[in-house]
Amino acid sequence: xxxxxxxxxxxxxxxxxxxxxxxxxxxxxxxxxxxxxxxxxxxxxxxxxxxxxxxxxxxxxxxxxxxxxxxxxxxxxxxxxxxxxxxxxxxxxxxxxxxxxxxxxxxxxxxxxxxxxxxxxxxxxxxxxxxxxxxxxxxxxxxxxxxxxxxxxxxxxxxxxxxxxxxxxxxxxxxxxxxxxxxxxxxxxxxxxxxxxxxxxxxxxxxxxxxxxxxxxxxxxxxxxxxxxxxxxxxxxxxxxxxxxxxxxxxxxxxxxxxxxxxxxxxxxxxxxxxxxxxxxxxxxxxxxxxxxxxxxxxxxxxx
Ligand code: SIN
Numbered sequence: 001x002x003x004x005x006x007x008x009x010x011x012x013x014x015x016x017x018x019x020x021x022x023x024x025x026x027x028x029x030x031x032x033x034x035x036x037x038x039x040x041x042x043x044x045x046x047x048x049x050x051x052x053x054x055x056x057x058x059x060x061x062x063x064x065x066x067x068x069x070x071x072x073x074x075x076x077x078x079x080x081x082x083x084x085x086x087x088x089x090x091x092x093x094x095x096x097x098x099x100x101x102x103x104x105x106x107x108x109x110x111x112x113x114x115x116x117x118x119x120x121x122x123x124x125x126x127x128x129x130x131x132x133x134x135x136x137x138x139x140x141x142x143x144x145x146x147x148x149x150x151x152x153x154x155x156x157x158x159x160x161x162x163x164x165x166x167x168x169x170x171x172x173x174x175x176x177x178x179x180x181x182x183x184x185x186x187x188x189x190x191x192x193x194x195x196x197x198x199x200x201x202x203x204x205x206x207x208x209x210x211x212x213x214x215x216x217x218x219x220x221x222x223x224x225x226x227x228x229x230x231x232x233x234x235x236x237x238x239x240x241x242x243x244x245x246x247x248x249x250x251x252x253x254x255x256x257x258x259x260x261x262x263x264x265x266x267x268x269x270x271x272x273x274x275x276x277x278x279x280x281x282x283x284x285x286x287x288x289x290x291x292x293x294x295x296x297x298x299x300x301x302x303x304x
Contacts, residue, residue, distance in 0.1 A: 012055045018048040023056065028162040028277070029260035030056035037074050037269060038066050046077045053078075053142070054217055057277050058160045060262055061269040066146060068112055068293070075144045075271075075295040081111040082140040082296040084133065085187055088200035113294040115145065117156075119287030123195055126281035129161065129252050130228025132274050132296060135187035135205040139303065140296035144271045147264040147292035151285035159280045160272060161258040166251060167212065167223040169258075178223075181211040181236075183245075185229040208234065213303040215275050222276050223248065224303055252278060264292075275303070 010027050021030040030052060035045070053059050066074070072081060087110040117124040133139050150156055167175070187204030191197045211233065213224040225233075227249040233241040252258065262270055272279060274296075 013051070016048040016052055018042075018045040019052075021052060021056070024058075024060070024260045024262075027165060028056065028160060028258075029058045029060065029262070031060040031062065035061060037061055037064050038070055041074070041077060050078070053271060053273060057162060057164075058260060058262075058270060058272045061271075062265065063267050064146070064269045065267060066269070068109060071144065071146055071293065071295050072111055074269075075142075075297050078142055078271075079297040079300065082133070082298040083110045084113045084296065085135070085200055085204055086191060086195075086197060087111075087113060090198045090200055111295055113296070115147075115281075115292045115294055116290075117283065117285075118289045124281055124283040124290075125195075126158075126228075126279065127283045128190075128194075128228050129249065129278045129280045130190070130226045131163075131224075131278050133187070133205075134185040134209065134224075134226060134229045134274075134303075135189075135207055137205065137207045137302060138299045140274055141299040142271060142273050142275075143294055143296040144269060145292050145294045146269045147290070148266050149289060149291035150264050150266055151288035151290050153285050153288050155282065155285040155288075156264060156290045157282050158262050158264070158270070159282065160260045160262065161252055161278045161280075162260075163222045163224065163258075163276050163278055164215075164218075164220045165258050166255065167221045169255065170223070170251070175212070175221075178211045182208050182234045183211050183225050183230045184208055184232045184234065185226075186231045187229065189231055190228050209303045213275070216301060216304075218276070220276070223252075225249075226278050227252075264290075275299075 019035050020033045022033060023030050075081060115125050132143050186206045191204050209224055211225055213222045215222055225245060225248050230245060233244055
């Protein structure tokens, strides 16, 4: 049974001078209409994109045709580009079959993360609820994914979750309990545990972040643990930490009103705010193939 949400009614902005939007849900996801991202973007358009991104957390652009240089240039409007830990030079010369699946050869173009799944893939990247690279001390603030091949059988959608709403829906006693707690986010969990990849020199990053963060631009509170990277709540006994994380991950898994679902077409670009969202790539298309490339924007401050 569903209990009526007790959070305040949403009054997000829908008017932008540079473009129109079509919203995907009342609170997360907006398709930006009529923009050709292969063309230089005026400052006023970039400002409106930033505003719309801040309001809607996830922007979707259809029918785009860009190359890697353009992809990086568009993302660079939002900050310096991030290099994914799986694109860093490997600690050993040998690479496992799984580590090479995405052809993430170091230095080939380290700011481009290939997202490639075929019938031979042992995994698909991002096939669990996660926020990108929260193992980094300063995780990427946003990610821009350009999909150019979709599975011929259909499917391969991505779910996005509104982590402001995930926080808002917790009870006040639970909010009070979580406030002030910190959690460990460990890159070894997905990259070695799930993907069996060879770590970079020095190993994959491991960082501690607050369980509840405040978005540096909107000032809204966010539930900031994710099943992809978060391994432990500091200061709790192991069984207490496991039970609490399990409850929070289930809260995300079992609350459909948090979600927006993006159905990709070749030429779709999405740009999401990692500081207030999680996402989950759905691998329902085996043995068919899907391909895209992601560029992420470096954050400027630790989550707080
Ligand atoms: C990711 O960035 O986690 C991959 C998302 C996707 O492939 O849809």
